[in-house]
Amino acid sequence: MPALCAAPAAPLAATNRMAAPMASSSSRALAGARVCVPQRQQQRRAASMRVAAVASPVKQAAGKPGKAAAISPEEAAMLYSDMYLGREFEDMCAQMYYRGKMFGFVHLYSGQEAVSTGVIKACLRKNDFISSTYRDHVHALSKGVSARKVMAELFGKKTGVSRGQGGSMHMFDREHGLLGGYAFIGEGIPIGLGAAFQVAYSQRVLGNESDDRVSVNFFGDGTCNVGQFYESLNMATLYKLPCIFVVENNKWAIGMNHPRATAPSSVGDNEPWIYKKGPAFGMPGVHVDGMDVMKVREVAMEAVQRARRGEGPTLIEAETYRFRGHSLADPDELRRKEEKDHYAARDPIPQFAKFMVANGLATESDIKALEAKVKEEVEDCVDYAENSPKPDMSQLLENVFADPKGFGIGPDGRYRYENPGFTAGTAEVS
């Protein structure tokens, strides 16, 4: 059986991927999308999945198709800290927003930490690339971007990752391969694809055959109806690029419940499974429980290894949930309490804490120590951001062009950027 299946063949198979769709059926019933008898739903799904499993072009992976390596206590601690940092950081953002320290649109990631940690922290290297959407704070943190600089960016200070010029939705970090933070959903996907193209170019044209960097795109369920998503899936397979597509399906695109915006993906389905769109574009599609960091890690490791081996892209659908509204301005009145409670009970952080203790990876006091350290770090971020200076006026014009000759030649014959007012932000530039 191929390591990554286009669709699970039977609900009773042992691996995580197969089990995941079943877990979500109850959530869907609770979401109020449709009232179905669970058993009938299972039968219908099993039938449709058997049909859908036909067109899988994926060959058996060369070498050992692996389960992810067993986890060491050190790695477990690292993953726990990373998730906890994501949670504490976002909670602090909410506090700071309501205290008037940050403005505009702020989209928090609370609840989805297992995906960011399980993919980025567990599987990626510093020189791999990621691209995200406006819900990018925690992706940045998992990738290794300084939490201080992320908080400073949110406060609009010049010590922020984007010098205060980007804000919550435009986190960039060249050193850590964070390609952005994008406000228009879908527009970051071709960017991540372009980074993967650059890696393939490096291997095939520039002769760096051992260059095995990968590029991972993160986006939501709503994005899966945007044209650029499909255009990118096609090109990723066509050019066999090391590009991984991770859909964080949290069921809601602001107020649009996923099944209300997206048609069923296969004839005979009554659910819009996103992972099934992978095989339609010649790549494996995998569904995973996005509230379980160990499962995400396993699936992601396999996809990343595939890409590193030059076997091309993968589409991962992670079922997850955001505990807060779409943004801090969203009253979040459409989601039902039962749905929220269901996912709160599957909170990835306590789930993983239990896992660590049960498997002897950490004790309760170890965990408390990790948490205390994270809390300290988050407090430190806020201090750093508070005490950082605001951007100078020189920043008004400085970064518009990489080459400031782009502002052209003024009436006096000099390039406008040579005008002393340029650095003061007061020069006339057009």
Added chain:
Amino acid sequence: MAAASCTLRSTPLPAAVGSPAARSLLAAPTRPVRANQRCLVAKAQKRELMMWEALREGLDEEMERDPTVCLMGEDVGHYGGSYKVSHGLYKKYGDMRLLDTPICENGFMGMGVGAAMTGLRPIVEGMNMGFLLLAFNQISNNCGMLHYTSGGQFKVPMVIRGPGGVGRQLGAEHSQRLESYFQSIPGVQLVACSTAANSKALLKSAIRSDNPIIFFEHVLLYNVKGEVHGPDYCQCLERAELVREGTDVTIFCYSRMRYVVMQAVAELEKQGYNPEVVDLISLKPFDMETISKSIKKTRKAIIVEECMKTGGIGASLSAVIHESLFNELDHEVLRLSSQDVPTSYAYELEAATIVQPEKVVAAVHKVCGVRVAA
């Protein structure tokens, strides 16, 4: 986005690229030559190419010089480009460097941006500039603004090029002038080439620039012949070109309108006028040194452009001239632009929507007064 542009390719090419009949040439000698041989060498170095060949030569030189330069777009590889600008290059550089993309402008434009951010220098071709309307998201948000929103961390050294303008009865959608739509995007430069010489030299500069450059070619200019410079000659992207020195009036133009203006100038010379003609080249930013020098000399200005009157390049230029050179003007700036109508298929209607030489002559009469030839 269908291959409607193949009607233009039915125009027979001259002798095949590389054949002696195509151009009179001798390769530039690599050893220094004695003085009495220099004029022979100078004659030998004069090479005439068609604009598509000149662009191709510039592209070839830059791809050879820098292995990170690559071209992506529809039919740029095996087909050689709809206007032959990349003819045969895939055989030399391979399929990755001359990337045949699927028909997904927004997708491959974004892919070009991502590649540019991470170290390549892609040139993205729009088969027709009009198709890039589908790529507006990526051009505006990412190509133009990303250097700024990333706090200067990522540069986007891309060239976005393709043919635009009104052709011969291509219909409204294949006759668009996107320079007016793109001009407000912060962070991009807009350049319009007009001769074989400046097309090659400007393209080389655009490829070497670290800024995103939108490079406008014209559907009807690909077969325009002219001398081209050697492999080391790059033309400044921010400078206008003085086409004809004069005293009576300054006529600003760009792209194909340069030829319309020069046609009018031939008539105006007979009538005793002495116009100065400036080819803007840089549609954004404007070369204010050349523009102000010229207006201070002639004190009258006419703008001749192919884009629509509303919101066109001429609209911006007219505003800037009035604001900054008001006391240097003896007459308000006249703006000759296309009509704000979709370009008709029928020939006569199409001709009526764009500026013809007669209109330029009439505008000069208006601004300078009617003269009787001596």
